[in-house]
Amino acid sequence: MADLSSTCEDHLESHRSVSAEETTVQTLLPQDVLCDSCMDSPSKALKSCLTCLVSYCETHLRPHLENTKFQNHRLVDPLHDIDCQTCEVHRLPFERFCLMDECCVCMDCESHEHKGHTTASLGEAHAQMETELQRKHKEISQSTTAAEKAIEKLQSNNDSIKSLVQDVCVTVGQQFACLHTALEEARKGVVEVLEGEQKQALTQAENIQVHLEQRRSELMKSLTQINKLSRSKTDVEFLQGYSEWKKEKTDVCIPPVHINSTDHLTSYIHVVTDSTQELCDLILSCYKEKLSMLCKRGTKSLMVDSQPSALPDQETREDFLKYSRSLTFDPDTAHHFLRITEDNRKLTNTSPWQHSYSDKPNRFEYWRQAMTSESVYMGRHYIEAELSGEGAHVGVSYRSIDRKGEHNSSCITGYDFSWCVGRNSRGFSAWNAGVETDCKVTDITRVGLYIDFHRGCVSFYNTTGPMRLLHTYTADFTEPLYVTVWLSKKDNMVYLLNAKC
Incomplete structure (x- = not known):
C-alpha cells in the first residue's frame, strides 16, 4: 500500500506542476470523469476509489493519500460507472473472476455463492480472456478475409458470366441466323418447285391451245368452202365444187382436251404445313431438353467451394443445438396484416388490422408471409420455432x-424451392411445390428445422416433447435459405426461439 501511496503522490506532484502552468479555468472534455465532491464548480477527477465508490479531484483526493485511515482503500484511474466495478449484493469491489460462471466476484461471492469454483485474479483473468479474445479476433479476421475473397471470387465470376453470356448470345445469334438462312433456302426451294409446276402446266396448256387454234382455222376454212358451195348458181358448179372439196378429206375430229386436276397443287400446303410443324416441334423439344440438362449441371458449379463435414449424425436435441441459429x-x-414484436422474433397475424409499413420491393403483398433477415448457407443449421393456430x-x-404474385407458387406451400410444415383443417402436414404430405400428428406447438446443405436435406422435428422426426426433404440446394413463415388466419403466431436458451 505504501508503494501505491508513493505512486499517487508522485502522480499528484506531477499533476500540480502541470496545473500551475495552466489557466485557473479548467477545461473539461466530454470524456472526463468529474469529481463527486466538488459542489460549486465541477472539476476533473484524478482518481476513483473502489471502496468509497466515489471519484475525487486533486484537492479531495488528499485525505486518501495522507490519512492512514484510507490506506486500505483501492484507488484506480477515474471511472465513469464506478458502481459497475462493485458487487451489487455485497457492495464490495470485484477482486476475482469465476472461470466457471464467467463473471466477476467479490471476496464474499467467492466464499459463498461461488465457493468451490475455480477463480483467478482480475489481472490473470484479463490476461487469459485477452489471449482468448485475440485468438477469436484472429479467427474472425481470417473468416472475414475468407469472406471478402469469396465475395471477390463471386463478383469476378459474375463478370465472367456476363461476358460469357454475351459471347454465347453472339454465337446463338449466329446459329439462329444460319437456321433462318436454311429456312429461307427451304422456302425458296418450295417456291421453285411450285414455279416449275406452274411453268410446266402453263407450257403444256399453251402448246395445246396453239394446236386447237390451228384446227379451228382449218375448220373455219372448211366452213367457208361449204358456205360457198351452198351459194352455187348451177348444179354443175355445185357438183364440181363439191367434188373438189371432198378430195381434201377434211378432218372434223377435235382431240379431247384433258385439264389436269389442281388438287395435287393444294397438297403442297399440307406437305409444307406438316413438315414445318414437325420441324418446329423437333427444334423446340431439342433445345428445351438439351438446355434443361445443361442448366441442371451448370447451377451446381456456382456453389461456393466447401468440403462436406465429417461430423457424426445427430441423435439427441443437444446434438442439434450445436448447430442452432438465432434468427x-x-x-x-x-x-401488412403481420405484426413483428419481441426483438423481431415474434410474428402475429392481426387481420383485419393492417400496419402502415412502407412500400418495399421485398414485402409480400398477397400471401401473408414474412422472411428472416439472416440466411443459412453451407454446413449444418438448426432453428426452433413455436407455432400457434390453424394456418x-x-x-x-x-x-x-x-x-x-397471387398464384400458389408465391406461397411457401406451393413454391418449388421452399420446404415447410404447418397446420390446416386436415391436420399437420409438410409441403413442397404444392404437394402435401400428412405428418400423422396433431398436437404440435414447437418444431425444429434442421438443414444439412452438403447432404441436401431439410428435416422437420416435433420438439413439443421428445424429439421426433416429422418429415425430411432432399434437394440440391444451390442458394442460401431463409426461414419463411405463412400465417393464413387471424391470431396465427410463429415465434423464432433462441434454441440454446
Whole structure:
C-alpha cells in the first residue's frame, strides 16, 4: 500500500506542476470523469476509489493519500460507472473472476455463492480472456478475409458470366441466323418447285391451245368452202365444187382436251404445313431438353467451394443445438396484416388490422408471409420455432420467391424451392411445390428445422416433447435459405426461439 501511496503522490506532484502552468479555468472534455465532491464548480477527477465508490479531484483526493485511515482503500484511474466495478449484493469491489460462471466476484461471492469454483485474479483473468479474445479476433479476421475473397471470387465470376453470356448470345445469334438462312433456302426451294409446276402446266396448256387454234382455222376454212358451195348458181358448179372439196378429206375430229386436276397443287400446303410443324416441334423439344440438362449441371458449379463435414449424425436435441441459429424477421418483408414484436422474433397475424409499413420491393403483398433477415448457407443449421393456430406454417425458402404474385407458387406451400410444415383443417402436414404430405400428428406447438446443405436435406422435428422426426426433404440446394413463415388466419403466431436458451 505504501508503494501505491508513493505512486499517487508522485502522480499528484506531477499533476500540480502541470496545473500551475495552466489557466485557473479548467477545461473539461466530454470524456472526463468529474469529481463527486466538488459542489460549486465541477472539476476533473484524478482518481476513483473502489471502496468509497466515489471519484475525487486533486484537492479531495488528499485525505486518501495522507490519512492512514484510507490506506486500505483501492484507488484506480477515474471511472465513469464506478458502481459497475462493485458487487451489487455485497457492495464490495470485484477482486476475482469465476472461470466457471464467467463473471466477476467479490471476496464474499467467492466464499459463498461461488465457493468451490475455480477463480483467478482480475489481472490473470484479463490476461487469459485477452489471449482468448485475440485468438477469436484472429479467427474472425481470417473468416472475414475468407469472406471478402469469396465475395471477390463471386463478383469476378459474375463478370465472367456476363461476358460469357454475351459471347454465347453472339454465337446463338449466329446459329439462329444460319437456321433462318436454311429456312429461307427451304422456302425458296418450295417456291421453285411450285414455279416449275406452274411453268410446266402453263407450257403444256399453251402448246395445246396453239394446236386447237390451228384446227379451228382449218375448220373455219372448211366452213367457208361449204358456205360457198351452198351459194352455187348451177348444179354443175355445185357438183364440181363439191367434188373438189371432198378430195381434201377434211378432218372434223377435235382431240379431247384433258385439264389436269389442281388438287395435287393444294397438297403442297399440307406437305409444307406438316413438315414445318414437325420441324418446329423437333427444334423446340431439342433445345428445351438439351438446355434443361445443361442448366441442371451448370447451377451446381456456382456453389461456393466447401468440403462436406465429417461430423457424426445427430441423435439427441443437444446434438442439434450445436448447430442452432438465432434468427430474426425482416420487417421489410412482412405483409401488412403481420405484426413483428419481441426483438423481431415474434410474428402475429392481426387481420383485419393492417400496419402502415412502407412500400418495399421485398414485402409480400398477397400471401401473408414474412422472411428472416439472416440466411443459412453451407454446413449444418438448426432453428426452433413455436407455432400457434390453424394456418401457421414455417419453413425455408430461396430468397427469389415471388413477393407480389397471387398464384400458389408465391406461397411457401406451393413454391418449388421452399420446404415447410404447418397446420390446416386436415391436420399437420409438410409441403413442397404444392404437394402435401400428412405428418400423422396433431398436437404440435414447437418444431425444429434442421438443414444439412452438403447432404441436401431439410428435416422437420416435433420438439413439443421428445424429439421426433416429422418429415425430411432432399434437394440440391444451390442458394442460401431463409426461414419463411405463412400465417393464413387471424391470431396465427410463429415465434423464432433462441434454441440454446
